[in-house]
Amino acid sequence: MTRQKSGFRALPSADQFLLSEAGKGLVAIYGRKLTLNALRARLDVARAAIQAGEDGTALAANLAGQLAADLSDGVRSRLRPVLNLTGTVLHTNLGRAILAEEAIRAAHTAMANPLALEFDLDGGGRGQRDDHLRGLLCELTGAEDATVVNNNAAAVLIVLNTLAAGREAIVSRGELIEIGGAFRMPEIMARAGVRLFEVGTTNRTHPRDYANAITPDTGLILKVHTSNYRIEGFTAEVSAFELAEIARKAGVPLLNDLGSGSLADLSNYGLRREPTVAEAVAEGADLVTFSGDKLLGGPQAGFIVGRRELIAAINNNPMKRALRLDKIRIAALEATLRLYLDPERLAERLPTLRLLARPQAEIRAQAERLAPQIGRMLQPLSFEVAVCDCDSQIGSGALPTEKIPSAGLGLTGAGGDAPDRLSVRLRDLDMPVIGRIHSGALILDLRCLERDIDLISALAGL
Numbered sequence: 001m002t003r004q005k006s007g008f009r010a011l012p013s014a015d016q017f018l019l020s021e022a023g024k025g026l027v028a029i030y031g032r033k034l035t036l037n038a039l040r041a042r043l044d045v046a047r048a049a050i051q052a053g054e055d056g057t058a059l060a061a062n063l064a065g066q067l068a069a070d071l072s073d074g075v076r077s078r079l080r081p082v083l084n085l086t087g088t089v090l091h092t093n094l095g096r097a098i099l100a101e102e103a104i105r106a107a108h109t110a111m112a113n114p115l116a117l118e119f120d121l122d123g124g125g126r127g128q129r130d131d132h133l134r135g136l137l138c139e140l141t142g143a144e145d146a147t148v149v150n151n152n153a154a155a156v157l158i159v160l161n162t163l164a165a166g167r168e169a170i171v172s173r174g175e176l177i178e179i180g181g182a183f184r185m186p187e188i189m190a191r192a193g194v195r196l197f198e199v200g201t202t203n204r205t206h207p208r209d210y211a212n213a214i215t216p217d218t219g220l221i222l223k224v225h226t227s228n229y230r231i232e233g234f235t236a237e238v239s240a241f242e243l244a245e246i247a248r249k250a251g252v253p254l255l256n257d258l259g260s261g262s263l264a265d266l267s268n269y270g271l272r273r274e275p276t277v278a279e280a281v282a283e284g285a286d287l288v289t290f291s292g293d294k295l296l297g298g299p300q301a302g303f304i305v306g307r308r309e310l311i312a313a314i315n316n317n318p319m320k321r322a323l324r325l326d327k328i329r330i331a332a333l334e335a336t337l338r339l340y341l342d343p344e345r346l347a348e349r350l351p352t353l354r355l356l357a358r359p360q361a362e363i364r365a366q367a368e369r370l371a372p373q374i375g376r377m378l379q380p381l382s383f384e385v386a387v388c389d390c391d392s393q394i395g396s397g398a399l400p401t402e403k404i405p406s407a408g409l410g411l412t413g414a415g416g417d418a419p420d421r422l423s424v425r426l427r428d429l430d431m432p433v434i435g436r437i438h439s440g441a442l443i444l445d446l447r448c449l450e451r452d453i454d455l456i457s458a459l460a461g462l
């Protein structure tokens with residue numbers, strides 16, 4: 001008998017394996033279907049290896065262990081929680097804002113129960129799903145009325161389509177933004193059926209540029225918060241206040257797309273001031289749009305606040321039905337917005353603000369506390385740990401050039417590719433640890449690490 005033939009014989013058939021103790025154990029955990037699929041794939045690999053001259057008995061002996069690893073890998077979700085130690089608090093690729101306990105509880109209740117979503121508990125008749133948020137949004141922004149859609153991109157889309165389809169929208173050349181992924185203002189306009197009318201130049205736009213551009217074909221003037229870059233030097237832009245005056249005289253609505261749009265004055269929390277939504281409303285914009293999961297600190301959503309008859313027209317646009325929110329997010333948003341009614345405790349309860357407001361001294365003390373222990377954990381991998389100062393940022397386009405002093409751990413090892421190698425290892429953990437590479441070190445900014453134990457137990461998986 002050839003060595004190959006006896007090698008093939010050493011492998012069990014699929015049925016034999018499923019009846020073995022190891023096979024039964026895997027079926028009990030993963031079910032018959034997944035186990036069988038993984039088993040067939042492993043057996044194919046083993047047969048090919050034997051064909052290529054490998055030892056069948058050894059392959060057979062390793063079969064159960066490899067299968068268990070394949071199966072546990074296969075069921076491990078790719079949508080796993082991670083430790084965000086990038087220093088970017090609102091990281092779009094890591095899901096932006098994490099929610100307040102109050103919002104999580106509200107979302108949980110909404111998931112597990114029928115609820116009065118579009119049901120008027122007083123009259124017993126039909127209600128409106130947006131009514132749960134409308135009053136709160138008006139109170140917090142000073143606007144007459146409000147509506148909500150899937151995200152801020154959707155908010156801009158539906159406003160453009162409702163007010164200016166088949167007509168022109170006037171925008172400054174300095175504000176034709178692209179936001180990560182595929183949000184480009186000119187493309188959104190085209191999809192909304194609106195013709196873009198650009199005015200001014202990249203660095204300078206004047207009131208007369210807008211005034212001269214208005215014709216009977218103008219559906220709307222759009223002001224866009226240049227949220228992910230800043231033009232500096234010889235510049236001029238027309239303030240929202242001046243623009244509101246021009247729009248009012250011409251009888252054309254003004255939309256101010258704030259993007260991040262804070263509901264609270266950030267300077268109360270040691271951050272640089274960013275115009276609030278209430279200020280944008282007070283400056284005279286007819287409509288203001290902003291995101292739910294940026295500085296506001298809630299789930300993904302797009303808010304539109306402003307004049308009653310314009311909000312009514314938006315709500316009557318059939319697109320509204322396609323862009324509406326589900327009950328889970330409405331519940332979480334309601335709970336998040338309620339936190340803003342109690343500004344004294346806001347920073348304590350809203351994680352986004354709590355993390356942004358953490359003082360550097362507190363984070364540095366945490367880094368000093370953690371450095372020796374993390375150092376011991378990384379020593380077997382030949383990495384060294386040092387406390388370092390670094391800069392956090394808000395992220396998601398809020399105050400793009402604003403750096404927030406922070407602190408963290410700088411991890412260094414031998415060789416130019418050391419930081420890359422280590423970041424691969426850390427990404428592969430059960431609780432992946434995501435840092436950023438900066439001047440030859442892997443930096444773990446501790447701003448978003450509220451509990452030391454989370455980092456220690458994540459690294460224990462090394």
Ligand SMILES: *Cc1c(COP(=O)(O)O)cnc(C)c1O
Pocket residue numbers: 151152153154156179183224225226227228257258259260290291292301302396397
């Ligand atoms: C972020 C942003 C958007 C898009 O908002 P999403 O909620 O991500 O859809 C639109 N406009 C501006 C100015 C922004 O900053």
